[in-house]
Amino acid sequence: MRTPTGAPWVPGFLAGGTASGIKKSGARDMALIFCPHGATAAGVFTTNQVRSPAVVLSRERLSRGRAHAILANSGCANTYTGEAGARDAREIARKAAAALGVREGGILTSSTGVIGSRLPLTKMSRAIPGLVARLSATGWQDAADAIRTTDTRSKLAFRRARLAEGDVRVLGIAKGAGMIEPHMATLLVFLATNAAVQAPFLRRVLREACEGSFNRVTIDGCMSTSDTAVILASGTQCRDGFAPASASGKRFARMVAEVCRELADAIVSDGEGVTKRVAVRVRGARTDREARVAAYAVANSLLVKTALRGEDPNWGRIVQALGASAARIRPDRIGIRFGKVTLLGRGRWLGVAAEAAARRVMRGDAWEMTIDLGAGRGTWEVLTGDLTEDYIRINADYRS
């Protein structure tokens, strides 16, 4: 939902994006999000043992629960660059702080792109004054554009509600197309709200929203070294803050969750080479944990993902993936539905006509696969995409 009168914006924030020359193509590669009066802030980060210095720095600075700005770049992850990389991350944050006139500790940074390359500090420093000059209340689209790597589209989601406390807004931008299987973390996601929210509640809302969105997404089973989700709350609206248990507090949490889900959907739809978005819903597992294991086993199976590509209702590959997983299954009780078409019912194949109907479901570009393990009450859902020749081409040629 955009505002009817133009681009979405959130009181208390300025945003923008520019091309600094990190990307040879000349595309935008630096984004800045600025809250002049300072924001309550919370973040969720990758659990990869190899982390970008930007992740290390931002996580440390977020421990205070406050931030002034996020400076993000694409085209270079500045990961695995040793002590020099850590110095570079601090240096670029210092430059941004000076240009914005805020203290250095209020700057969060985020870097995405090729691993092992250092930030081109001179280019980036030179671009900062122009980036600051171009900041505007409606500059979010430029910022969303500037954090893209192999994304073909920029991703922005917006929610607005008139609560008892006033006009509350939540806006999010995200990037992510490959190296996507977050665990307890996400891709690059930056969220802004004008609500006043206490840091502990903000942390909880963000964690739960990530759990229900980005943590249920897989493109290629590869967890990034830069995954970052940050939410900033400017507090220009409803200055007293939400009580977490109040109707407004719950509504606010729902708005954040909805923005995250919309961005997660967009990330899968725009996954590298992806032509179809499929929600894999597992139920009937012994526990939620086993449902999760089963759902990822199916959602990450190369044989299932190529069958999605071929629009082939090859349920044998789903059964194979379930059987090979660490989730306990009862082969004679499995049920599989594509959309509303039942392919397997309690371990029995429903025949050629069911397969033909399932094939029609598979022609859609977004559909749901429901798997019943018949063993308990555990459930989980994962969003996945098909695996195509384009994924191979994009990743075989990424650095050349």
Place this chain on the structure above:
Amino acid sequence: MRTPTGAPWVPGFLAGGTASGIKKSGARDMALIFCPHGATAAGVFTTNQVRSPAVVLSRERLSRGRAHAILANSGCANTYTGEAGARDAREIARKAAAALGVREGGILTSSTGVIGSRLPLTKMSRAIPGLVARLSATGWQDAADAIRTTDTRSKLAFRRARLAEGDVRVLGIAKGAGMIEPHMATLLVFLATNAAVQAPFLRRVLREACEGSFNRVTIDGCMSTSDTAVILASGTQCRDGFAPASASGKRFARMVAEVCRELADAIVSDGEGVTKRVAVRVRGARTDREARVAAYAVANSLLVKTALRGEDPNWGRIVQALGASAARIRPDRIGIRFGKVTLLGRGRWLGVAAEAAARRVMRGDAWEMTIDLGAGRGTWEVLTGDLTEDYIRINADYRS
């Protein structure tokens, strides 16, 4: 090593293959291996929770440690076909036993191909007399051909040694091109030896040979429902049997291991769409188990496998896969070598010239990647292949 005078053979065995019409293409699809006097036998099977009835039947029959024959078919896995499928497996074994004039319990069966389709019993029964008539001492190549599914080449390996006990031979045939990541089991592998070997020793030799070969192979991370390795020992040579600890016993175990490794190499080289075979060697892990986790994390990473395809020494993806794995790593100590070229030495990138040299190594169709985690003495090795557009095409179109 083939016999100089023609096709390899093993005293005590007859083998052959025929086209029964399971495959629409008219290619060979039924194989028979026969030991008229009966053989000592051992097997290793898939650990997938969903198993072909052929696996269930053969495993049960092997508990006696004796077998007369293996009847294998390609084109239909007869998996997930319920009680009817189990009856079909027994019925076709009965037909083969009658034609061979041996007791039914001596027949092992094996089925590979599409999951969820039942065996075409009439076609197969009709083909058995001809298959039996065509059995010959040198029919192994036809048998190897008849167990192919998407394999582009048949796979046969042979070793022969003049031991104190006489002329001892080990011959193996295998199939496997996709749905390959065995765990404690293999693909379809049938081995024959003329040595007299006690069943317990034969089991141990087979288990260890599988562990060092087929259990270290991955094409697509998908564990099959039909994986089977069986060894038959006719005992026409050295009738007293080997003492496991004797020089001949050890030499025999080595021959079996070599045959299995040669077949495993052939399976990866002929993996679906594979153009390169890469041995991923991890050392310096805290334990062998962690080395194994790290090796599979790299060997199964889609980003690493597409970089192999693109001949791009993108070591960042290797570091990313290691960091995301459950193996504990010390990022600042990682070493990575492609062939003899060091790319990373104790966490430091060795520069553009090293990358250029690594790129030359990557042009080869078989090479070694050595990863040092710098954390201990654990080691593991996994054979993997690149991921190519052809894998997608083969699997998107498999059933159409």
